[in-house]
Amino acid sequence: MEQPDLDEVEKLIAQRTTGLRAGVADIRGSFRNRAFANMNPGNAGLPTAPNTGSVIIVGGALINVLGSGIFQASANFTVTGATPTDTLVVDVASQTNTSLALSVAGVKVGPGNNSSLAPLQNAGAYTSNAGAGISVTSSGPIAIAQYGTGTYVFGTGASTATFGWEGVIMNSVLATAETPFTRGNQVFLYVSMNLSGGTLVFQSFSISLVELP
């Protein structure tokens, strides 16, 4: 009767659990890797509506790429104060680089999963506290517009605009093969707006970014 010694038993265990370890490692990268926030009328931290005639960032979610590099994302808001013929352009976009920094106009309003590796410790959801919006410094390649409305024109009697979007995003909107964000990078998903009128007020705002396995 063959009686394996401890070394042989250890080897057997390692061999028989290799597939399990690989499977768990695939899942572990994106495990609980998410940033999100939900805000209602009256909540502190609702975005400041832009007051310029250019596209500015009113809120976003910053996260590290730890697993698949493919994310479930959502953005929702309600604004009031629009009058007929006011126009609104809404873009949901992403930027990615090894390290991204937001200007002081970005106030953290929701949690984000952080990597133990500096400088990847600023994950979370952010909103703008200034009319000029949030600027992204040390930004990466040109921003990718993940989803845009085109120019929205308010109709007669329409004083409220609602926007709701959810989707799965990657580092391309043109590829027909999965094109992940680079593992180890940061990704910033954000809502940017270009308003023709300067009297809008955010009633609600939410954003989420969750890395899929």
Add this chain to the structure above:
Amino acid sequence: MFQPDRDEVEKLIAERTSGIRAGVANIRGSFRNRAFANMNPGNAGLPTAPTDASLIIVGAALLNVLGSGIFQASVDFTLTGVTATDTLVIDVGTQTVASGLTLSAAGTKVGPGNGAAANGVYTSNAAGGIVVTGGGGALIQYGSGTYVFGGGATTSTFGWSGVIMNSVTATTETPFTRGNQILLTLSLNLSANALVFQSFGMSIYELT
């Protein structure tokens, strides 16, 4: 002292890891099983708006059912060109069949999909929309009813996300059959024919 032989050690390892293997197997089925696309103003491949007054498919996502048979799904779009009193009916539906589901040539692949080469997201390049062959019958997952545009409103936005199964009436989980194909569709019925898609997004992924 008990000294197990190699066969006994193998048995012990199998026993101690059986629960873990079952758990991983449950997750593995749906692991990275997804199809999605996001399109913006000016992007090639935006759906062609329908020109007739019937319900036609303007976009779709094709996958195989590999795990739980329960899916997270989303559909979003923006249209311009509507005028007052124009009407719009929007249906998000599914079709499922064991095999052989095909899309007409009007379906252009615009986004990735896991598994079979045909899997992915498609948009219509023809006013008559995408025709599905062998789809097994449609189930409306979410419908808008008839939406009537107001005065001066030239833009229509639609955003929906939800968790879907092979029923909209059951109160217990009714999964799509593992091994089947599943097609998520967006269908529109427009009263006016001058509309233009500004953006389009669709996603479906299998939950664990």
